[in-house]
């Protein structure tokens with residue numbers, strides 16, 4: 001079973017939204033499993049402190065290598081036997097993409113360390129092989145919400161979770177484009193009709209219209225994706 005292990009100083013935040021909706025149903029039905037460890041349980045002083053002032057001075061606090069190291073060792077007792085990648089959620093990380101999410105769902109799961117404070121002692125990141133990943137170019141107060149976003153993106157791709165809605169194939173990013181616009185009844189809403197072509201019954205024309213709209217939206221909203229699309233899917237080795 002696909003297993004997500006979370007290390008956090010806010011264990012009460014989980015499962016949170018992952019206990020509801022699609023991910024929650026999949027969790028209840030055994031499509032994936034979640035375990036959450038409280039990093040504070042691995043502190044040794046009477047105040048159970050997990051952070052300390054930064055070496056060299058400066059603002060904020062740094063998560064201690066000894067405490068986090070022990071927490072990781074408890075959750076992953078045999079690193080050689082546990083093939084799950086170990087991620088540190090951090091705005092400093094490399095960006096999470098749909099391709100990375102898809103690759104993760106092909107494996108046995110993931111270990112997620114939620115950073116807090118100004119950062120995590122660099123030595124434990126290196127010694128426990130933590131790969132830093134980010135969910136976007138903005139700063140969250142901690143990695144917990146980012147961890148939930150990562151897990152949600154993975155779980156919906158697990159076998160059986162999306163069921164009949166064989167979506168995957170047509171959604172945003174699947175072919176490097178944003179999704180085309182959607183419409184449903186009523187036929188006219190606030191004076192605006194559904195685009196005529198969608199009610200024409202001509203499936204080839206509908207597919208061509210959707211493709212053109214997906215390309216237009218990608219060009220207008222995401223010039224970065226559009227450039228990558230032109231490189232990969234037109235001039236590159238992959239087929240269109």
Ligand code: 6GU
Pocket residue numbers: 088089090091093115133134135136137138139140141142143146147
């Ligand atoms: Cl993964 N963590 C935090 N704390 N902030 C973020 C982030 C992660 N991704 C974007 N901002």
